[in-house]
Amino acid sequence: MKVLVVGGGGREHAIVRTLAKSPKIDALYCAxxxxxxxxxxxxxxxKATDVEAMVAWAxxxxxxxxxxxxxxxxxxxxxxALEAAGIPAFGPRANAAVIEASKVFSKGLMAKYHIPTAKYRSFTxxxxxxxxxxQEGAPxxxxxxxxxxxxxxxxxxxVAEAEEAARSMMADGKFGAAGSQVVIEECMTGPEVTVLCFVDGEHLSPMPPSRDHKRAFDGDKGPNTGGMGAISxxxxxxxxxxxxxxxxxxxxTxxxxxxxxxxxxxxxxxGLMLTPDGPKVVEYNARFGDPECQAVLSLLETDLMDIFQACREGTLDRLDIRWKHAAACCLVLASGGYPASYEKGYPITGLAEAEQTAVVFHAGTSRDEDGTIRTAGGRVLGVTAVGETxxxxxxxxxxxAKHISFQDMHFRTDIGRTF
Known part of the structure; x- marks a missing residue:
């Protein structure tokens, strides 16, 4: 088979590396x-968002x-678009992906079908x-x-912080059209857990539970990021x-x-919170989380291509998906300044040494003609190790990670230690 993976981050590197083990795949591409x-x-x-060009190339x-x-x-x-062109694809169609693309839709779905989540209201x-x-107060x-x-x-x-957040989204356009409507909800308490599930339209198969660390600094302090590390x-x-x-x-769901x-x-x-009243949904995503994907896929034993095909074809219930009886940790090495502004283009050293004992997933890197790897994003690398515990x-x-170095490298020192 000739297989194309769309994307260019740490999640996609984990998917590519896992698919590369499949005997079904003869040629692997990534865009x-x-x-x-x-x-x-x-x-x-x-570009991952260029639907027309991607379908034409495929x-x-x-x-x-x-x-x-x-x-x-x-x-x-x-x-x-891919399916319309006769090309089998893994992933939800747009009308199902809206469960992530619109918080208002997902909260409405949970309310209609009595799926436990935080009390909320939406506003334009x-x-x-x-x-x-x-009226509600803080947090x-x-x-x-x-x-x-x-x-x-x-x-x-x-309250002042919440007001500022609403103004930045709705009046200042911090997130463009994505913030023209907001959801305001109660602040739930309890440990957070991510459970990724393979789904084939009707059946689902949960992966090992994971935990992402969103805040930029130790002790879960600082601004939210795309994720500074994950454990499973x-x-x-x-x-x-x-x-x-x-x-x-x-x-x-x-x-x-x-x-x-x-x-x-x-x-x-x-995305779940284990509240005193039981588990509740914090958020849905319509794809692998990043960096949870790097940790979880490191534990997979079954051929990922078989799973992807079963999800598309509605045969997931016939597949026995196996996982290692082990644990994994993905530590994100980020550019200094992330998630705000940061510099790019710094050479990275120590990758070969780090890969002697761990897998280094590339998230934001580029490669020179001479093979030099450089920083090219906020989250640069995901150093991932598997252990018995x-x-x-x-x-x-x-x-x-001690082997790796680049200018202004930043990482948390408490991944897996803060809950």
Whole structure:
């Protein structure tokens, strides 16, 4: 098979590296890819959001299967366009990907089908939003309705902070059209857990639970980022909680989407909070999380291509998906200044040494003609180690990361230690 993966970050590197193990695949491509992905796949210089160019290239080069990994092209209908062109694709169609692309839609779906989540209201009028914030008080959560690179959520500790978040989204256009409508919800408490699930429209298969660390600095302080590290499995996610999530959240969500005429095929991301009242949904994503994907796929034993095909064809219930009885930790090495402004183009050293004991997924890198790897993004690398225990995996990731260096490199020192 000739397979194309759409995207160019750490998540896509994890997908490419895992697919490269499949005996079914003869040729692997990635668009646009990055400096590390180029070692396992042929990179194609097409933007992940350029639906027309991507479909044309896939058709011209006779791709047998396309994996659409990022949120933006899914929301733009890339899977719809590929399937219409006769090219099998992995990922939800646009009418199902809206579960991530619109917070207002997803909250409405949960309300209609009685799926547990935080109390909320949505607003298109700034003054009404501000009045609601003052009425409810703080802490309170302000979310941009649309896609905002994982940064469109503010957990405000004061009313003034919440008001500023609403103004920046609705009046100042911080996230463009994505913030013209906002969701304001109660601030839930409890440990957070991510459960990624393979879904084939009707059946689902949960992956090992993971935990992402969103804040930029140690102790879960600083601004939200796309993710500074992840561990799997997540401590505290007991079999009893897993059963409850399956019955109250996972199966009802898949059934709700099907009932709405939006059957979901792909990876459905359940961001959960284990509150004193039981597990509740914080957010949905319509694809693998990043960096959760890097940790979780490191534990997969089953051929990923078989899973992708089963998700598309509705045969997931016939597949026995196996996972290692181990733990994984992905530590993100970021550019200084991220998630605000940062410089690019710095050479990276120590990659070969780090890869002696861990896997280094490239997120924001480029490769010179002479093979030099340089920084090319906010999140640069995801150093990922597997161990028999979670402590061993965490220690392994930090030990490997000590070999890597680039100017202004920044990382948290407490991944997996802060819950």
């Amino acid at each position: 646009p890819g990055n400096g590390g992905i180029a070692e396992q796949a042929q990179c194609v210089p097409i 058709k011209e080069h006779a791709m047998d299967f396309v994996v659409v990994a990022p949120d933006d092209p899914l929301a733009l209908g890339m899977v719809d 009028d700034l003054e009404e939003a501000l009045a609601y914030i003052r 309170i959560v302000v979310k941009a309705d649309g896609l905002a690179l994982g940064k469109g959520v503010v957990v405000a500790q004061t 499995p997540a401590p505290g996610y007991t079999p009893e909680i897993a059963d409850r999530c399956m019955e109250e959240i996972f199966l009802p 898949v059934a709700a989407l099907k009932a709405e005429g939006r059957p979901f095929h792909g990876v459905l991301y359940f 979670l402590d061993a995996a965490i220690d392994g990731a930090y030990a490997a």
